[in-house]
Each structure stands twice: as C-alpha cells, then as structure tokens.
Amino acid sequence: MTDAAAHGKAQTHAHPRAHAPARASDPLLPPGLLHGDRRAVARTISCIEQGAPEAAALRAALAPHLGRAHVVGITGAPGAGKSTLVHALLGELLARGQRIGVVAVDPSSPLSGGAVLGDRVRMGEHGAHADVFIRSVASRGHLGGLSPGTRAIVDVLDAAGFDTVIVETVGTGQSEVEILRVADTRIVVCPPGLGDEVQASKAGILEIADLLVVSKADLPGAEATVRHLREMLQLRAQPAAAAWKVPVLSVSAGTPAGAAAQGVAALAETTLEHGRHGGHGRRLHADAKSAAAAARVFRLAASDPFISITGITCQRGGPGEAEVRLHLRAEHLNFNGSCHGGVIFALADTAFGLASNSHGTVAAGIDAHITYQQAARAGDTLMAHAREVSRSRKLAVYRVDVTRADGRAISSFTGTVYLTSEHHP
Numbered sequence: 001m002t003d004a005a006a007h008g009k010a011q012t013h014a015h016p017r018a019h020a021p022a023r024a025s026d027p028l029l030p031p032g033l034l035h036g037d038r039r040a041v042a043r044t045i046s047c048i049e050q051g052a053p054e055a056a057a058l059r060a061a062l063a064p065h066l067g068r069a070h071v072v073g074i075t076g077a078p079g080a081g082k083s084t085l086v087h088a089l090l091g092e093l094l095a096r097g098q099r100i101g102v103v104a105v106d107p108s109s110p111l112s113g114g115a116v117l118g119d120r121v122r123m124g125e126h127g128a129h130a131d132v133f134i135r136s137v138a139s140r141g142h143l144g145g146l147s148p149g150t151r152a153i154v155d156v157l158d159a160a161g162f163d164t165v166i167v168e169t170v171g172t173g174q175s176e177v178e179i180l181r182v183a184d185t186r187i188v189v190c191p192p193g194l195g196d197e198v199q200a201s202k203a204g205i206l207e208i209a210d211l212l213v214v215s216k217a218d219l220p221g222a223e224a225t226v227r228h229l230r231e232m233l234q235l236r237a238q239p240a241a242a243a244w245k246v247p248v249l250s251v252s253a254g255t256p257a258g259a260a261a262q263g264v265a266a267l268a269e270t271t272l273e274h275g276r277h278g279g280h281g282r283r284l285h286a287d288a289k290s291a292a293a294a295a296r297v298f299r300l301a302a303s304d305p306f307i308s309i310t311g312i313t314c315q316r317g318g319p320g321e322a323e324v325r326l327h328l329r330a331e332h333l334n335f336n337g338s339c340h341g342g343v344i345f346a347l348a349d350t351a352f353g354l355a356s357n358s359h360g361t362v363a364a365g366i367d368a369h370i371t372y373q374q375a376a377r378a379g380d381t382l383m384a385h386a387r388e389v390s391r392s393r394k395l396a397v398y399r400v401d402v403t404r405a406d407g408r409a410i411s412s413f414t415g416t417v418y419l420t421s422e423h424h425p
C-alpha cells in the first residue's frame with residue numbers, strides 16, 4: 001500500500017476527506033482513475049463491462065491498488081427495501097464526508113432499463129451528488145444475483161479511492177455466498193411479514209450476514225421479525241470465539257407517506273464498525289480462497305476416473321460451487337430416444353460431488369433427490385451447476401440445476417453430504 005493510500009484509510013474515520021488523498025498515478029491505468037476522476041472511472045468500467053481487448057490488462061493493473069475501500073454488500077429479496085436503504089445510507093455517509101460508490105445489480109434485462117432507472121430515482125438527490133458515483137449493472141440472468149463483472153466494477157471504484165462502495169444485489173437464494181467475494185461487510189435485508197421462516201433459512205442467508213436489517217420497521221410485524229431473526233441467530237451453531245456478534249437492526253428508511261426515517265444512523269455506525277472490525281480488503285482474502293477452491297475443483301475433476309470415461313467436462317469451480325457439462329450423444333439415449341435419466345443423474349451428481357468437496361475436506365454424499373422437468377436429446381449440451389445451500393459443521397446441502405445450453409431447465413437435484421475431517425491429498 002502506498003503512503004497516500006494508508007493516509008486515505010486513516011482519513012475515512014477521522015477527518016473524512018478534507019481533500020481526496022493524492023494517490024500515485026499508475027501508467028497502466030487511465031490518467032485520473034486513482035484520483036477518482038469520474039470520466040476515467042466511467043470509461044474504465046465500460047471498458048471492462050464490454051470485455052474490450054484491454055479489459056484483462058486493466059483488471060490486472062487494478063490489483064495493487066485494492067483493499068482501501070470498505071465494500072458493503074446489501075442483499076435481500078426484490079422489494080425488501082434495499083434501494084431505499086442505500087439512499088438513506090448515502091445520506092449518512094455523505095454527512096461523514098465520505099465519497100461513495102454504488103453498484104446496483106439488477107436482474108432485469110439490460111434492454112428494459114426500467115428498474116435501473118427506478119433505482120437511480122429512488123436513490124434520489126444523492127445520486128447526483130458530486131461525491132456519489134452510481135452504476136447499475138444487469139445481472140444477465142446470472143442466478144447468483146451478482147454478474148461476473150460486478151467484482152471488477154467494485155475493484156475500479158476501490159482503486160478510484162471511494163471510501164465506501166455499496167453493492168446492492170437481489171437475493172435470489174442459493175448462491176448468495178458469492179457476495180463473500182465482493183463485500184467486506186454483508187448486510188441482509190429482511191422486510192417484516194409472512195414467510196420469515198422460509199426467508200431466514202433460505203440459502204443460508206444467516207450464514208452470510210454480518211448485519212441483519214429488518215427493513216420497513218414502521219410496518220406491523222417488524223418487531224416479530226426482529227425477534228424471530230434473533231432466535232434464529234441463537235440457534236445457529238456459532239463458533240464460541242466468534243468475535244463479531246451479528247446484530248439485528250430495525251430500520252425504517254422513510255415511508256412513501258413521508259414519515260421520518262428511523263435507525264439509519266445506527267445502521268451506518270454499525271456498518272462502519274464492522275468495517276473496522278473485519279478489515280477493509282476482507283473480500284480480497286475471500287477471493288484468494290475462492291481461487292484455491294476453483295483450482296481444487298478442477299484438480300478433483302481431472303483425477304476422477306468416472307468423469308474421464310463419461311466425457312463430462314468441468315467448466316467452473318469455487319467454494320461450494322461447481323459447473324460441469326456433457327454433450328449428449330447417441331449412447332446417452334434410452335429406448336425412447338431421449339436422454340437416459342441415469343446420465344442426467346450422473347451429471348448432476350458429478351457437480352454435487354465436486355462442489356461439496358471444493359472446501360478441501362472430504363465430503364461423502366448421504367442423500368440425493370432428483371426431479372426431471374424436460375427431456376433432452378442427442379446433440380444437446382447439458383450443464384449442471386451445483387451450489388451450496390447451507391453448511392453446518394457436519395452436514396451440507398447442495399442444489400444442482402441441470403439446464404440445456406439455451407438455459408432451459410432439464411432437471412433439478414438436491415443432495416446432502418456428511419463432512420468428514422479428512423483432507424484431500
């Protein structure tokens with residue numbers, strides 16, 4: 001870290017940005033980027049998003065300038081109140097003199113643009129503030145709620161010297177664990193109301209929350225939701241020595257009817273406190289861990305005799321995640337001319353096995369269920385994507401979606417493993 005960067009970090013909490021710290025320039029990056037020049041930032045992001053030829057070089061050049069910003073992930077179901085909360089947080093952080101970058105990941109088609117505009121409007125007057133930079137990205141159907149480019153955009157904003165970078169992402173369930181790799185502090189937003197049980201257990205959302213926020217605290221049922229989440233947290237197996245106790249905060253970010261906001265300052269304080277506690281750049285460690293898991297998945301796939309005889313190929317791996325693919329040929333068909341269910345099972349089970357063994361210890365399958373939605377035929381390419389739904393000390397649950405290359409659902413699979421303490425060689 002340069003002196004300038006270290007200086008900048010100290011400023012975040014003491015004298016927030018009397019002057020943006022003068023940071024060294026880097027000949028590999030566009031001029032002005034490290035100083036937060038808006039046009040340089042916008043151009044760099046576009047270049048990376050569009051996969052321009054120089055994108056990979058740019059991403060690599062960003063690496064030495066990362067880890068200064070405090071990256072805050074805000075996740076929750078659509079309509080949970082995330083954008084409204086981001087707007088309220090912007091007000092609090094601006095009042096502390098911070099420069100803030102916002103990345104809003106929207107699941108809608110990049111063509112519709114409607115929801116993206118809606119987010120800008122909802123973030124209201126702060127969106128136009130000179131110290132705020134908002135970028136909306138479409139998630140392009142990527143189920144994790146985070147598009148592959150999200151991390152790169154966060155990196156650009158981090159390198160550009162924003163004090164806080166907020167990532168708003170729709171919680172679509174299963175692979176929310178991805179937010180680990182993007183954010184230092186993860187806030188999960190739960191609105192009050194029915195289905196708390198479902199919400200809380202879904203996708204191990206409690207496992208990934210550093211802060212739980214019950215939004216719309218002005219609505220009936222908010223207190224019950226707070227109580228419920230606290231109970232859930234108590235039931236959860238937490239390492240006894242866990243230094244950070246996940247707080248449950250209730251926040252009303254201002255009602256459509258114009259009632260005053262409540263709990264926003266406390267949320268901002270707790271968020272900053274977690275940033276000091278966990279350390280900025282925590283996401284970068286998670287990223288290194290993730291690269292190690294990816295390498296492990298590929299190594300395991302390469303050493304699996306069954307995978308090599310079936311023609312299954314490994315496409316992707318990560319912590320608790322794996323994707324495999326198979327091109328269907330005549331020998332995969334049954335007497336009716338469609339793909340044999342056993343082949344689909346084998347493909348899903350392969351992804352399940354790789355994902356569950358991605359953490360470095362041996363996981364043994366103890367249960368699996370499969371449903372078939374649609375027949376597949378010779379010539380189709382099937383992909384199986386396994387993601388960790390939940391993991392405790394001894395058991396982990398995975399969901400595998402089998403789809404055709406065009407995205408059509410073929411089958412879904414759920415499997416449970418017993419986690420041994422034995423390490424992979």
Ligand SMILES: Nc1nc2c(ncn2[C@@H]2O[C@H](COP(=O)(O)OP(=O)(O)O)[C@@H](O)[C@H]2O)c(=O)[nH]1
Pocket residue numbers: 076077078079080081082083084085122215216217218219251252253254255256
């Ligand atoms: N009553 C109440 N409504 C809220 C509050 N925060 C957000 N909303 C409303 O909830 C709806 C969804 O909010 P939005 O921020 O767009 O949710 P997002 O989809 O999670 O980003 C909007 O109609 C908001 O006006 C709140 O604190 N109280």
Ligand SMILES: [Mg+2]
Pocket residue numbers: 082083084119168
């Ligand atoms: Mg939103």
